[in-house]
Amino acid sequence: MKKDLPGSSLSRSPVHLLHRASQRAADHFTGIMGQTELTPRQYAVLLTVAEHEGLSQTALVSITGIDRSTLADIVRRMLRKGILQRQRTRHDARTYEIRLTDRGAELLAAAQPVAREVDRQLLSELSVSERETLIEILTRIVVSQDSDSGPADQKRGRDANRAAAA
Numbered sequence: 001m002k003k004d005l006p007g008s009s010l011s012r013s014p015v016h017l018l019h020r021a022s023q024r025a026a027d028h029f030t031g032i033m034g035q036t037e038l039t040p041r042q043y044a045v046l047l048t049v050a051e052h053e054g055l056s057q058t059a060l061v062s063i064t065g066i067d068r069s070t071l072a073d074i075v076r077r078m079l080r081k082g083i084l085q086r087q088r089t090r091h092d093a094r095t096y097e098i099r100l101t102d103r104g105a106e107l108l109a110a111a112q113p114v115a116r117e118v119d120r121q122l123l124s125e126l127s128v129s130e131r132e133t134l135i136e137i138l139t140r141i142v143v144s145q146d147s148d149s150g151p152a153d154q155k156r157g158r159d160a161n162r163a164a165a166a
Contacts, residue, residue: 018141029118036111041066043115045074046100046108049084054097056089065142083107 010016029040038046044064049055052063057075061068075098078084083104086096100108123131 025118025122028122029115032118032121033111033114036107036114038107038111041070041074042078043111045071045078046083046104046111047115049098049100050105050108053099056095057098058095060098078104 026040029043033040033043041064044066045060048060048063052059055063057068057071060066060075061071064071066074075084075086079086081103082101084098085101086098089095089097123134126134
């Protein structure tokens with residue numbers, strides 16, 4: 001694969017650079033996390049469920065940013081593997097609470113140090129202050145995009161991204 005040339009238009013495109021950084025991060029995560037058989041999204045689901053025990057799938061979509069249908073598929077697979085469990089809530093029979101199983105908690109406990117090492121390696125070329133700045137900037141981008149667009153806008157954006165990728 002040919003690398004982008006420094007000074008090319010792509011090398012100055014935030015969308016392109018964020019996409020490439022995301023690809024590199026996911027590849028690195030999968031390479032190191034391979035022994036746990038967790039994808040970055042599955043790890044995000046596990047960590048979020050552990051931090052917010054009993055949340056709904058709708059809340060899980062909101063917190064992780066994973067689209068509803070992809071998240072439903074991830075949860076379904078993790079239920080089959082015995083990593084997650086779900087049960088109807090007391091206050092709304094249409095809503096499920098998602099919880100970790102003992103196996104899920106063990107998997108998360110084993111995966112967390114590996115995930116921290118992945119993060120450390122990904123940011124190893126940056127100084128401590130650059131790492132903090134990067135995290136702050138990425139957080140601002142995510143938060144501003146979450147607050148700027150409602151669900152319909154987010155769905156249209158995802159649909160347009162899928163069409164462009166096809």
